[in-house]
Each structure stands twice: as structure tokens, then as C-alpha cells.
Amino acid sequence: MSSPYAPGIVPGRLPPETLAENFLDLHPPLDPHEAHVAADRCYFCHDAPCVTACPTGIDIPLFIRQIATGTPEAAARTIFESNILGGMCARVCPTEELCEEVCVREVAEGRPVEIGRLQRHATDTMMARQGHPFERAPATGKRIAVVGAGPAGLSCAHRLAMKGHDVTLYEAKPKPGGLNEYGIAAYKSTEDFAAREAEWIMGIGGIELVTGRALGQGLDLEALRHEYDAVFLGVGLGGVNALTAEGGDKGGVVDAVRFIEELRQAPDRGTLPVGRNVVVIGGGMTAVDAAIQSRLLGADNVTIAYRRSRERMAASRYEQDLAASKGVRLMFNVQPKAVHGNGAAQEIELEITEERDGALTGTGETIRLPADHVMRAIGQTLVTDAGLELAGGKISVDRSLRTSLSKVWAGGDCASGGDDLTVTAVAQGRDAAEDIHRMLMG
């Protein structure tokens, strides 16, 4: 047993019971009475702004009214018809920037209807009480390859299976779920929810999961195009941008996504090593998730260093405040200049920046922070283009999610035009499936 003050990157900084408490559900589920009270606040708006704001277009006023009238299962069906990953989206969606941001009660009172928590109440209720709610249409005889079992792939595979097609779902990792399983904070997906949800989705039937296969790792896009009637790519962004600062290769400099992945898969969080002084470079959700979880593992000092201003940060204000509430220090307008240390990182040198007309420049003035554990969270990249046209470093898709190659669709983080949200990936997977279905069935 070490302590938060032990130097270096070590495991067991906190006793097991503290660790268990730290990684509990961020928002405990609403009990039925709480849900009833929360649901009653919904005004059942006409042409509701929340629905417009939801990338999957869930009929939010309807499902909330169904909760209010004591039929959470019917509410869940309303949600799942638009978003089969409604359970996970209820946990990870930045609702404060989507449905709840435009809720008329947010506008009027600064306190929106708790749409996310209500959605979780409905979806949890159905998933706990009954099996899969949808049935497959008669078999079409069509076979489709879905590459990547993340939110986009699962959503696409489910919708295709529901339409009566047979789906082979390829996944590079040992388990399906993608970032839900490997990439988001543990306190957002407790009790193995990502795995349970993936299994529940595949419960519709007609989806064969094949793991350990990826484009370039046993899969070839040309071969898939020949073997299947259609191909959907939901491969995500598997690469990580490198840290160009001097000393960026020193010991203790790691990828935040790997740190989170290890944390998510660890059977015992007491064995996970974390630094005493952690500095996370970046400003997105990965940065926030890595920083908060470092604190929860017992790191003494955790800092998020973001090169631009607070307003430019991709993580929402809510997430920023959550990090602050967990004791994470947020630094803005600083960029990494060098990592110092004799082999292993000991300090990070940050240069203060300024933004003029959108252009970022270093001022030359620097600050040094103790840093034995430096996490890169400065964006992910596509691993392979598989010969497809790209746009902005991602697979170029049109409005129907079609790529430059016939019979190939793409969606989720790997596709151009999205905003790297789970819920957007779900919407794209679903919409691609609908387009594939239309094309195959004429």
C-alpha cells in the first residue's frame, strides 16, 4: 500500500474501499418516484427543441410522458426505436450541450428537465425486466459486414439485423463496445454496462461477432466488398497524435486513451499505477476522463493543460466543473514545451500561449510543473484509410454515409463531418443501415 504522496508511478495509492467508492456511478439512477417527479416537469413542448437537438432525434416529450404515466417500458421502446444505444447515451451524452441545453425550462429557469437521467430510468427499467424488445423482419438473404463494434457499428448492425439482413460484426479488440467498453470514464459505465448493452443489442439475433479482426489485421476491404452485399466501416480513430515537445519520449509519458483502456479493463483498480503528479495534455473528453480518474486512483496533483482558452475547450463546462470538483486543476493557454527528467519524466515545462484572431502563438514565457506521469490526450487519428477518399483526416462520406467506394458506408468517429460523440455515431450507424437497406432492397 502506497499513498497519494509516494513518488513516481505506483499502484495502490488508496485503500480498496476508497477506490470502490470513488468509482461508483457518477449519477445514481432515479428511483421511480424521483423519475415521476422529474418527468412531471416536462412541458410536452410542441415540435420540441430537445428532439431537434438530439442527434438521434428521440421523441423526448413522448418518452417522458410515458414515464410520467407509469409505463417506463413503453418509454424505453420510444427511445430504442431511435437510438438502440439509448442506455449508454443516457450515461455519456453531454446533455448539457444537447437536449438539456435547449430545454425550455433551462431557458426559463436555468434548470432543465433531467432528460438524460429520465432516459436512463426508462432504458434501465426495460433492460432489467425483459429481453430484447424488437423482432427481426423476415430474412432477406443479404449479408453485410460491419467493421468495428463500437457505437456506430453496433447501431448499424442492429438496424440491419432488424431489417432481416445477416450481419457479420468484426471487432479488433477482444470485446465489443468500442469506446463504450474501452474509452470512457469508468464511473459513467458501472457494473459492466457497456458489455451488457452490447450483448443485449446483439440479442436481436442475426449478428455474428468476430473479434480480433481489423482492416489490415486479417480484413481486407476489397475482399469484404466482394464477399458481402455491403460493408459498413465504424472503425473509430485508433491512432494517437504524438507529443512533439522535447522529451516527449521520456518514461512516464503515455497516451491517455491507453491509460483509460487499462483502467476500464483492470479487474482490480488497486493494481493500477498512477503518478503522484499527473499532467494531462489536451482539452477534450479524453483529457477530462483521464484526469479525473487519475485523481480517483489517488494521484496527489492532477492538472489538465490546454493550449487554448476555456471557451475553446471541447469538454463542456459541466465536464470542466466536474473535473474541478474532483480536485483537478485546469490550466488554460499553456502548451507543452518540454518534458524534463533523467530518463523518466519529473517536470513538464509549459509555455504560455495567446490567441490572436484564432491563431495560437507561444509567448516564450514558461512554467514548470512537477510531472511524473504525463498523459497525451491531443486527439486521435485514423489508423488506415483502406484506399478510401479522406476529408480532414477522416473517411469522406456524403449525407447518406456513403464513402468514395461503392457498397461501402462509414460512420462514427472515423467518418468525416461528425462531432465525435457517441450519440452521433449511433445516429450515423442507424442512418447508414437505413440507406444500405434501401439500396439493397430497392
Add this chain to the structure above:
Amino acid sequence: MADLTTDFLGIRSPNPFWLASAPPTDKEYNVRRAFEAGWGGVVWKTLGAEGPPVVNVNGPRYGVIHGADRRVLGINNIELITDRPLEVNLEEMARVKADYPDRALIASIMVPCEEEAWKAILPRVAETNADGIELNFGCPHGMAERGMGSAVGQVPEYIEMVTRWCKQYYDRPVIVKLTPNITDIRGPARAARNGGADAVSLINTINSITSVDLDAMAPQPTIDGKGTHGGYCGPAVKPIAMNMVAEIARDAQTRGLPISGIGGITTWRDAAEFMALGCGNVQVCTAAMTYGFRVVQEMISGLSQWMDEKGYRSTSDFVGMAVPNVTDWQYLNLNYVTKARIDQDKCISCGRCYAACEDTSHQAIAMSPERVFTVKDDECVACNLCVDVCPVEDCITMEELAAGTVDPRTGRIVPAEYGNWTTHPNNPAAVAAE
């Protein structure tokens, strides 16, 4: 601070808030607690005739309608009159009245419709030194099956007869409590007046089934698989009660007959509304059953503050003030034209006004792509539905069109003078304006 002291039929109480004859007033213990909490008066739970007391069910006796967050909107009950011996109640009443001489104590009575029965109980009630009696002609459940309660209240001749007996054998004020389970409340009220009643009190509870247990397929409250209709009370019945009060207050034959208002009074404002419609005081039950006796403190402070703000020195200053403004539909001014106005600064763009108007009214609200909602004056009939469904208070209001302007809906000039249906050209029975 305004003086809330009320003189009702010569019965003085420190405030107009009495507890109605009901479960909360069944025992000395409860009534003492009520007086300590500040209630101005109590109508004791209804007494029955000498002899073995009635028995109540031993299963649930209340049903409920809940609003948001299980807020009680209405309760129904199948409890009968007091199930304690007459002697015990009378002794307790005497003790309580002696200890609280400044509070009103009224005995509610329900005995069979026979002169002897009333003649027997009235002297005994008088001995308690109670300030008056209230005749329970209202309970719609249980006792009505035995020819009492609402079974009497539904027959004006019985009301008049029994009231007459009471005036004959009892020398203090007689209040007749009316049942709302009739077609026209004026009949029973007139009968009470004809019998010599000093006042009426209303409403008693409304016959009701509050809910059905869809598993047991039985009405609630359910007693061993069966249920029966009970008496409905609480905030939900207030509009029905106020209409009946107003009908009596403005009826030519009952005008001026003192009224004790009952029916869903929960706050000081409810009480003020009843009193504006002609009630000299009010009686409360469900609010106390929901929140306990100390709710009276809010009623006292609220009424007092409002009276101060309005410059009323005593409750008699405003009792009945709204009665002259209660009229028949045929006398409403058809030349009064209003249009809905939406305050864009207050609007939160929920669109409920639009949905209500577009789907269920007159298609008089326009919605822009930016979710700005505006009223189409050429379609608006001023129905007020948008005002009612708007979740923001005072966001939508009704604005009067000035006389001389053109109503864009009808194309007609708004007349300056009053004009009602009785003289309207479309009325086949119109009386030509002279």
C-alpha cells in the same frame, strides 16, 4: 394587522377558519390540538342517536387523487359519522368548550328523520354549551343508505321539516349543511331558509369513485375485493363548491342567508375567494388532513396580509363583494372584445399555446421557424386556452380592443355600448332595444 375576528350568526371566533365536521374533529384530543394550533372554530364530528354507535369498515376508508409529486388533489372517504358513544362525545365537547370559550364549537348532528329522534338529542347537545348545531344532510355514503345524510339533503321537503324541528327544540343557531349531489343547489337552500335555518354550509362531499385497482378490478378504497362510492373533497372540488355558494348568494329567495363555505379550501386565497362569494366564514378539512393543523397559521397570516394590502379592516368588509359580478351568461357583454397577446420577453418557446390553438381551437397562433409564436388577430376568438396552457404566468394575456377599433376577425367596429344576448339580433327571443 387586520382584525380576523368573525361574527357568524352571533358566534364569535378569532378567525374565520373553522374545521369542518370530519375525521379531524372526532375527539377531544384532536380538537384541543386544533385550537392550540389556532383554528377559530370546530364543527365536531357528526353525532348520531343514543344507542350502539355506528361501526366503520376495518379496511381502508380513504381514496386519493394525486398530482405531481404525490400532491393530494382530492380525497374520497367512506367513513361514517362518529363511531364513539354519544355520551362520550357530549362530555368531551362540554369540557373543550369550557376550556376554549373564545372559540366556536358547533355540534354536527345526524339522526333519523323522525321528530322524536331530534327532540331527544337536541337538549343534550344544548347542555354542552356548544355555540350552535349543524345538520348533516350531506354525507353521500353509508348513512344515506339508511335514509340519513344526503338522502335527506336531496329532498327539500325533508330539509325544511327537520330544520323546523330543530328551530323548535333548540334555541341557538341552526346551520344546515347541504349536499352537492343534487341538480340545483337552490332548492335545498330555499328549503333550509323556509324551515328557519340561520345559515347553510356547503358543500358536503361529492359522490365519487377516485380510482380503480386494475389488478383487483375493484374501486379504491377496496375492502376485501369490493369498493363503494365515497365522498370526494379537497382542492379538486373547490370550483364546484364555489359555484353552488354563488348560486345561493345571488338567488332572490336565499340572498342574504348566511353561508359557511366548504370545499377544498387549502390556502388563505381559497378562503378569500369563498368569502368574496358570500361566505361569512369557511370550513376546512382536507388541507388539515394532508398537512396537519398548523396550516391554519398560513391561512391566518395570508388573509391578514391581503386584507391589510386591500385596506379591509374586518372580514365583513369584503364578504360577498364578488356576488354582484356573478351573473347569467345571457347578460355577459358581447361587445367586449379581447385578443391574446404574447409577451415575447417572457415566452420560453415551448409551443404549448400553438399546439392547443392549432389542434383544438381556432388556428390563431402562428409559429415561425425560429419558434417565435404570435397571435393572428383575424382568427383569435379570445377563448383564453393559450393563457390557460401557457406554463409561464402572465406571458400570454388578454388585451381589450378599444371601442371604435375594428376587430380583424369579424371586420366589425367594436361598439362602445354594452350589448348582450337578450338583445342580440341572432336571438330569436331577442327583446328589441327600446
